[in-house]
Amino acid sequence: MDWTFILKYTPLYIQAAALTLEIAFWGILFSLLLGIACSLIKYERVPILQGIVSFYIELSRNTPLLIQLFFLYFGLPKLGIRISAENCAIIGLAFLGGSYMAESFRSGLESIDKIQLESASSLGMNRVQTLQYVLFPQAMAISMPSLCANIIFLIKETSVVSAIALADLMYVTKDLIGLYYQTGEALLLLVTSYLILLLPISVLASVLERRLRYAGFGT
Secondary structure (H helix, E strand, C coil), X not given: CCHHHXXXXXXXXXXXXXXXXXXXXXXXXXXXXXXXHHHHHHHCCCCCHHHHHHHHHHHHHCCCHHHHHHHXXXXXXXXXXXXXXXXXXHHHHHHHHXXXXXXXXXXXXXXXXHHHHHHHHHCCCCHHHHHHHHHHHHHHHHHHHHHHHHHHXXXXXXXXXXXXXCCCHHHHHHHHHHHHCCHHHHHHHHHHHHHHHHHHHHHHHHHHHHHHHHCCCCC
16 A cells, blocks of 8 residues: 555545545535425325426436536536536436435425314414424424435545536545556545545434434434
8 A cells, every 4th residue: 555645636536525525515415406396286185286396306316416417517508507516416416416316305394284284273373384394393303314415425425426527535546546556546545535525414414313313303
């Protein structure tokens, strides 16, 4: 193992990890917002929009992220729409993640007992108040394990964005292997980088799930 190589290129991996985290952060944030909006539309069975959301979920979950990125980065310019590689990556992650978030949150909403809706109604709450104070907090707690799994899944999926020339961790690794043939060292840096990124999030998710369970939610 060439430790000189590892020490020399560690700063490059730190820079690539920062880009990976930035893309993942915005992609996850937008996927959460999109997922919550879609789940509410399906839960409330909004006419027309319900069908559009169902089509979006099937389209998103049944096409690979790589194909979605190619469409955004190489396909849209043919239609006169140009988006930067970084924005394509964020949009692609949000598009893919939104469908998974929607299904996770919808299952949380539908698992809440109907008697709670009747109780909220008997207390004089309107539909918006019922969503805000009764449904949303409980659905979020119940969905937390699958939401956390989706977040980790999306961070790992960022390894695909190197296909549209973004200098993320995978791109740097392939570049160094191609230049210096130091495969073992480059892969060690890659695996270590992803472990450093993902392990704290995984531990935090476990703690959060445990706390919610102790608080009496999600059971």
